[in-house]
Structures are given as structure tokens and as C-alpha cells.
Amino acid sequence: MLEESYLPLITWMVSLLAVPAIMLLRKNPNAREGATFVAAFAKFALVLAMLPAVMAGGVLRFSFGEILPGIPLEFRVDGLGMLFALVASSLWILTTLYSVGYMRGLKEHDQTRFFACFAVSISATIGVAFAGNLFTLYLFYEMLSLSTYPLVTHHGDKAARSGGRTYLSHLLGTSVAFVLPAMIYCWVKSGGDMSFTDGGFLAGKIGPGDGLIVLLAFTLGFAKSGLMPFHSWLPNAMVAPTPVSALLHAVAVVKVGVFCILRVFTGVFGTDTLETLDITTAVTYLAGFTVITSSLIALTQDNLKRRLAFSTIGQLAYIILGVSLLSAHGITGSAMHIAMHAFGKITLFFCAGAIFMATGKKYVSQMVGIGRQMPVTMTAFLLGSLSIIGLPPFGGAWSKWYLFLGALDADQMFMAVILVISSLLNIAYLLPVAVNALFRQPPGGSDDIATAGIREAPAACVIPLSITAVAGFILFLFPDLVFDLAQLLISNG
Numbered sequence: 001m002l003e004e005s006y007l008p009l010i011t012w013m014v015s016l017l018a019v020p021a022i023m024l025l026r027k028n029p030n031a032r033e034g035a036t037f038v039a040a041f042a043k044f045a046l047v048l049a050m051l052p053a054v055m056a057g058g059v060l061r062f063s064f065g066e067i068l069p070g071i072p073l074e075f076r077v078d079g080l081g082m083l084f085a086l087v088a089s090s091l092w093i094l095t096t097l098y099s100v101g102y103m104r105g106l107k108e109h110d111q112t113r114f115f116a117c118f119a120v121s122i123s124a125t126i127g128v129a130f131a132g133n134l135f136t137l138y139l140f141y142e143m144l145s146l147s148t149y150p151l152v153t154h155h156g157d158k159a160a161r162s163g164g165r166t167y168l169s170h171l172l173g174t175s176v177a178f179v180l181p182a183m184i185y186c187w188v189k190s191g192g193d194m195s196f197t198d199g200g201f202l203a204g205k206i207g208p209g210d211g212l213i214v215l216l217a218f219t220l221g222f223a224k225s226g227l228m229p230f231h232s233w234l235p236n237a238m239v240a241p242t243p244v245s246a247l248l249h250a251v252a253v254v255k256v257g258v259f260c261i262l263r264v265f266t267g268v269f270g271t272d273t274l275e276t277l278d279i280t281t282a283v284t285y286l287a288g289f290t291v292i293t294s295s296l297i298a299l300t301q302d303n304l305k306r307r308l309a310f311s312t313i314g315q316l317a318y319i320i321l322g323v324s325l326l327s328a329h330g331i332t333g334s335a336m337h338i339a340m341h342a343f344g345k346i347t348l349f350f351c352a353g354a355i356f357m358a359t360g361k362k363y364v365s366q367m368v369g370i371g372r373q374m375p376v377t378m379t380a381f382l383l384g385s386l387s388i389i390g391l392p393p394f395g396g397a398w399s400k401w402y403l404f405l406g407a408l409d410a411d412q413m414f415m416a417v418i419l420v421i422s423s424l425l426n427i428a429y430l431l432p433v434a435v436n437a438l439f440r441q442p443p444g445g446s447d448d449i450a451t452a453g454i455r456e457a458p459a460a461c462v463i464p465l466s467i468t469a470v471a472g473f474i475l476f477l478f479p480d481l482v483f484d485l486a487q488l489l490i491s492n493g
Contacts, residue, residue, distance in 0.1 A: 003053060005060040008075035008130045011046040011085070015039050015092075015123040019116050026112035033100050036115050040096050043126070044089040047082070054082045055484065067135060070192040076132030079488025080266070083335060084129040084259050086485075087342045091251045092122050094464040098350055099243040101460025105357050108241060113150060118247065120147040125252040128259060134183055134194040134268060137260060138175070141222070144256055145171045151244040152237050163236045170233035171223055178221025182214050186268065196263065200270025211269070212279040218264045219283050219320070224257025226313040227320060228290040235309040242353025245305060246346050254312060255338055258319040262334060265323050266489060271331070280324040287321035288418045290314065295425035302363045304352045307429060308345070314422060315341045315388065321415060322403045328490050330406020335486035336479070337399035340387065343471045344396055347384030348430075350465035351377050354457035364433055369442030371434075373455050376462055380469035382434035387472035389426040395475030398483070 018039035025032040050060055054077060063074040077085075099118070103111050124147055127140030145168065153164035187194055189205050206214070223230040234254070237245075247253065265274065274280055294314035301307035315337070322334030354377045356362050359370065371378035383394065390400035400423065407416035456462050475482065 001058045002061050003058050005050070005053075005062055005077075007046060007050050008060055008062050008077050009064075011043060011050070012075065012123060012126050012130060014043045014046065015119040015126070018119045022112060022116045022119060029104070029111065032112060032115060033096070036096050036119065037093070039119060040089070040093045040122075043122070044093060047085045047089045050077055051082060051086070054079060054488070057488070061132060063132065067139070071133065071135045071187075071194060073139075074132030074136050074195060075130040076196060077130050079485045080259070080262060080335060081129045081131075083482065083485040084255065084338060085126055086481075087255070087339050088122065088125045088129065088251055091342060091346060091468075094467060095243055095246055095251055095346070098246070098353070098461050098464040101458040102241065102243050102353055102357060105458050105461070106241075108154070110154065114154060114241075117147055117150045118243075121151070121247065121252055125256060128256045131263070132195055134186060134196070137263060138179060138183055141179075141224070141256060141260060142172070142175060144224075144253065145175070148244075148247070148253060151241075151247065154241055154244065166236040167233045170230060174221050174223035174230050178217040180221075182217035182221065185210075185214055196267030198270075200266065200268050200273050202268055203270045203273045206269075206273075206277075208277045208279055211273075211277045212282070215264070215269065215274075215279055216282060218268070219261055219286075222257050222260040222264075224253050225261055225320060226254055226257065226290075226316045227286065228293060228313070228317075231290070231294070231313050234313060235306050237309075242305070242349060242356065245308075245353070246349040251342070251346065254316055255342060258316050258334075258338065261320055262323050262489075266331075271326050275326050280326060284321060284324040284412065284415065287317040287324060288415055290317035291321065291418055291422045292425070295422050295429065298429040299425065301429075302365050304355070304362055304364050304367070304433070305349070307364065307433075308348050308352065311348075311388065311426070311429065312345060314426075315345065318400070318403055318419070318422075321419075322406050325406045325410040325412060325415070327406040327409035329402050329409050331490055332483070332486045333399050333402030333404075333406050335489050336402060336482050337396075339482045340395040340399040340472075340475060343468050343475060344384045344387035344394070347380055347465055347468040347472065348388070350461065350468065351381040351384065354461045354465060357457040357461060358455055367433065368436045368440050371438035372442070373453070374457075375438070375454065376456055376466060378434055378437040380465045382431075382438065383469040383472055385426075385430040385434055387475075388430060390423050393476045394472040395479065395482075396472070397476060398479045 021035040060077040063072040124144035131137035153160045294310045298310035319334045322330040387394035387396040390396040
């Protein structure tokens with residue numbers, strides 16, 4: 001049931017309208033951050049206002065203008081878009097609070113530019129979530145790449161500039177080389193109508209040969225997903241401040257990548273068409289390869305943020321693997337993992353930043369016994385790790401369970417084994433960080449860690465990481481909202 005509404009447009013615009021206020025208030029940090037919080041809470045409230053209609057099976061739509069003949073700027077809010085918007089808008093509030101503590105605590109420069117670009121990036125993220133056609137999706141996808149570039153290069157040093165070049169060249173290069181030609185092909189094949197539809201707008205209009213090429217072009221071209229071999233931008237972007245890393249890994253960037261791939265599978269092709277054409281095997285095995293390889297690389301990383309970056313690459317591949325199985329359970333697990341991974345991974349990045357603020361340490365080998373100094377932070381790190389691993393009673397257990405069932409439903413026992421092996425590797429590269437920090441004596445027994453006493457990061461950093469850590473537990477107890485929104489994707493796809 002389609003319903004015309006201005007709410008998607010207003011929701012998208014809120015964070016953009018905050019940008020002038022943020023810039024004008026640059027000499028008053030409290031007012032500047034206040035404007036950011038007002039926009040963040042307003043965006044979340046507007047998303048919540050659309051939730052009842054979507055949960056009732058409705059789809060909110062708004063379109064205006066024509067960017068190209070027959071192609072309007074179109075918003076469409078369905079179950080998948082609502083799930084992503086809820087995650088992004090709620091975590092923007094917490095990331096803003098964390099950013100205030102982090103940026104002020106380290107006396108970072110250009111804080112006004114930081115908050116302004118952050119607001120634009122959230123607007124682009126919501127634009128992707130609510131995109132009603134393929135061109136609108138592509139437009140906001142590129143907007144996100146450009147708006148996050150100043151955030152990645154924030155420090156302005158040689159490492160930041162190098163990481164920024166890799167970031168932008170990889171993301172723009174893959175989208176122009178792969179996504180743009182695939183989109184033009186879709187425009188021609190569809191007769192000029194690229195609006196996402198239940199069952200896919202290419203249904204009955206494409207064969208297995210060209211279908212496989214187009215599917216791979218989209219899958220590889222949306223490189224924000226971190227799928228190998230176009231993944232190297234992600235660990236290189238870890239030169240950015242930790243709030244940006246949280247944005248990249250949990251709130252926006254990488255989730256936009258996998259969201260776009262989910263949208264292509266369900267709204268461009270449609271799962272029934274993909275099953276008929278039998279062209280998803282290559283994507284399944286590429287995702288499986290990424291899951292295992294990234295986890296093995298994560299084991300070798302001593303830099304905590306780089307370890308978490310390779311963890312993210314593997315966790316994103318879970319989502320792509322699940323939807324490529326084309327089973328109801330697999331698609332459900334993929335959609336749920338967008339939310340479950342977001343809360344777990346943002347907790348880990350918040351903790352990494354808090355550790356650096358309080359101690360200046362960024363290597364895993366330096367963190368033995370650090371839990372004596374930072375018990376709240378390291379306990380939160382343990383809880384976030386357990387959710388990423390997929391152990392009850394944390395939200396990640398649900399999404400991984402459905403992904404596993406999806407592999408069994410699709411008679412992909414090999415992929416089920418990969419999921420199990422990957423979870424064991426998750427244990428190997430995540431749990432020792434928390435266990436060594438909380439339960440081992442510092443080296444020598446009398447160094448700065450042992451004698452520092454309790455010395456956590458500022459409360460503005462500790463409070464958000466505590467909330468997201470507890471949220472992982474709450475999502476296990478009350479997964480209904482996430483599950484129901486994921487199920488809407490099944491019923492509509």
C-alpha cells in the first residue's frame with residue numbers, strides 16, 4: 001500500500017538544515033553542538049513517526065522534479081529502509097555525544113567542519129535508506145563519499161592525506177567503473193523506469209548472461225561494502241579520528257554499501273528472478289572468501305582499530321552472503337545483521353577511542369591489564385565482542401542464527417561451515433583483547449597501568465559506549481522490531 005507523504009523529504013533535510021547553524025555558531029561550541037543534537041533528535045523522531053505506517057505494511061513515498069527525463073528524485077520508505085534509518089538516526093545521537101567528548105578532550109582542530117560534514121553524511125545516509133529508485137540511490141551514495149572525505153583526512157598529516165586518497169579513489173573509482181555502466185544498462189532494459197518495486201524492476205527483462213554481469217558490477221561497484229578485492233580503503237581510513245571510524249563502520253558508510261547490495265538483490269532483480277536465473281553463486285563464494293580471509297588477517301593486526309576494520313570487512317560479508325543464498329532465513333539474517341552488527345561494532349570503536357584518550361595506547365599488545373584502569377570501557381568492549389561473535393544473550397546471536405539457517409535452507413552446507421569457522425575466528429581475535437585487559441596482570445606488575453587507579457575517558461565518551469554495549473543485550477531480549485522489519489523485506493521481495 002503506497003502512501004504519499006512529505007515525511008521522508010523532511011527527515012532527509014533535517015541534518016542538512018543544521019549545517020548552516022553549525023557553521024554560524026562556530027565561535028560558540030556549546031551552541032554549535034546543541035544545534036547538532038537538536039537535528040539528531042529531530043531526525044530520529046521523524047523516523048519514529050513513520051514507523052507505524054511501515055510496520056502496518058505500508059510504503060511511504062515522495063517524489064519531485066526530474067533529475068533526468070523520466071527519473072525523479074524519489075523517496076520510498078519500506079521495511080528495509082526503515083530498519084537502516086532507525087539504526088543510523090539513533091546512533092547519530094550517541095555518536096554526536098561521543099564526538100563532543102572525544103574532539104574536545106583531545107583539543108582537535110576544525111571541530112566545526114567536523115560536525116558540519118558529519119551532518120551532511122547522515123543526510124546522505126538517510127537519502128540512501130529512503131531512495132525510491134536506482135538513480136536516487138546512486139546520487140546519495142556519491143554524496144556520502146564526498147561528504148566523508150574531509151572527515152577521513154581530518155588530521156591533515158601525510159598519513160591522513162594518503163588514507164583519504166585511497167578512500168576516495170577506491171569508492172569513486174569502483175562506482176564510476178562498475179555501478180554507473182550497470183545503472184545505464186538497467187535504465188535501457190527497464191524502459192527508463194528504475195523505481196524499486198516488489199519483485200524487482202528487471203523481472204522478466206534480463207537473461208542469465210547479462211544478469212550475472214550486471215549483478216557482479218553492482219556487487220563490486222558498491223565498494224563501501226568492503227567486499228574483497230575492493231576492501232583496502234577501509235583499514236587505510238583508520239587514520240581518521242575514532243568518531244569517524246564509528247561513522248564508517250557502524251552508522252553510515254559500510255552499512256550503505258551492504259544496504260545498496262541488498263536493494264539491488266530485492267528491488268532491482270527480485271529474489272524470484274535471481275533464483276530463476278541462478279546467478280548468485282559467484283557472489284556467495286566471494287562473500288564466503290571475504291568472511292574467512294578478513295578474519296585471518298584480523299588475527300595478525302596489533303593496531304586495535306585495524307583489527308576492528310578487518311573484522312568489519314568480514315561481518316559485512318555475512319550480510320552479502322546471507323542475501324545471496326536467496327532463502328527466507330538468509331535474507332532475514334542479512335537484514336537483522338545490519339542492526340546487530342552496528343551496535344556491537346560501534347561499541348568496540350567507541351572503546352578503542354576511549355582507550356586512546358585515557359592512555360594514548362592503540363596497540364593490542366599494550367592493553368594487557370588495562371581493565372584495572374578502565375573497567376567500564378573494557379567491560380563494554382567484552383560485551384560488544386560477544387555480540388559480534390554471536391553468542392547469547394546478545395543481539396548478534398539472532399542474526400547469525402538466521403544466517404546459519406539460511407545456509408541450511410539453501411543446501412549450502414559449505415557456507416554453514418564457513419559461518420561456524422568465522423565465529424571461532426571472531427573469538428580468537430576479539431576475546432583475548434578484553435580477557436587480557438580485564439583478567440591479566442600488567443607486565444611487570446608495577447607499571448603505569450597498575451598504579452594509575454581508575455582513569456576512564458570523559459563521561460561524554462563512556463556514556464555512549466555503555467549504552468551501545470547494553471543495547472546489544474536488549475536486542476537479544478527484544479528482537480521483535482528488527483525481526484519484523486526484516487520480515488517485511490521477505491514479504492515484499
